[in-house]
Amino acid sequence: MPDLSALKDTTALRHRYVRKVIVYVESDSDANLFRTIVGPGYNEHIQFETPPEKGKGCGPAKAYVVKYRKDNPQVYALLDGEAAVPETDGFEHFVKSNAAIFSLDEPEGVLYLADHEAENILLRQTNIVAYIVDQETLAELGKKKPAEIAQKVSSIVERQFMGALCKYASYLLHAKGKISGVLGGTHAAERSDAEILQLLEDRVLKGNCDWPTFKAELDKVQEHVVVHMETMDASGKTTTKWRLADGKIALKHMQHAYRISPTWEVPLAKEVAQSDYAKQFREDLFRFTKIPAAA
Structure with a gap:
């Protein structure tokens, strides 16, 4: 058992003991949408979070994967598709994707929506x-x-x-x-x-x-x-x-x-959760994060 007093990084400490996949996303809205799409019954397997650090767009979520994944391979990021564009071969993969989620060779653990963004x-x-x-x-x-x-x-x-x-x-x-x-x-x-x-x-x-x-x-x-x-x-x-x-x-x-009203996003999200897309999203996400399909 490591000396807990020596672990000053509370995020690293939590990653060490949380027995589930942690997926960092760009905003609270994204986290709530993805939870809705994945649906109930999976909380023990996966958790969507936003990094507490301030920052624009995909930066903080991506940085968290780079920082923490080396010690915990269950740490991932799920970013807007537009974030893949400046990466090597990212634009081509984004344009041609026919899935809900895709990944690139680098950085490891970073996933992308096949859509410009959650909206x-x-x-x-x-x-x-x-x-x-x-x-x-x-x-x-x-x-x-x-x-x-x-x-x-x-x-x-x-x-x-x-x-x-x-x-x-x-x-x-x-x-x-x-x-x-x-x-x-x-x-x-x-x-x-x-x-x-x-x-x-x-x-x-x-x-x-x-x-x-x-x-x-x-x-x-x-x-x-x-x-x-x-x-x-x-x-x-x-x-x-x-x-x-x-x-x-x-x-x-x-x-x-x-x-x-801006609140129209909630019924739209609930409609998405009942669609075939929700099934594909869940299958893609579970495949990349190595969560058993029967989870």
């Missing part, structure tokens, strides 16, 4: 059009047209798909040391194409990158995705766009457009 799961794995139609008073019931809503929702996702491609291009350039920072939210506001182009140029220059370099990288990113989608039918192409789009911004735009 994409809510968008893709629910009947979000039907949910929007139903968010109405009895006096207004029947006035919302599903076909019109579906068209509006698709246009919102399409816009955030283009925004995500810009973000991916900046991720790849940043990894090469050719731009400072990452271009997030470029298509968040309702702007004309000319205004978006000007915004992009301004932010690229502010990131100490010239426009031709950024444009060339963006063209490569877009071509890579388009070539992949050319192998698919219409449904596959739609799935790819909805996976790769900036889901958080898309969800906020839908919420604003139809005056829906």
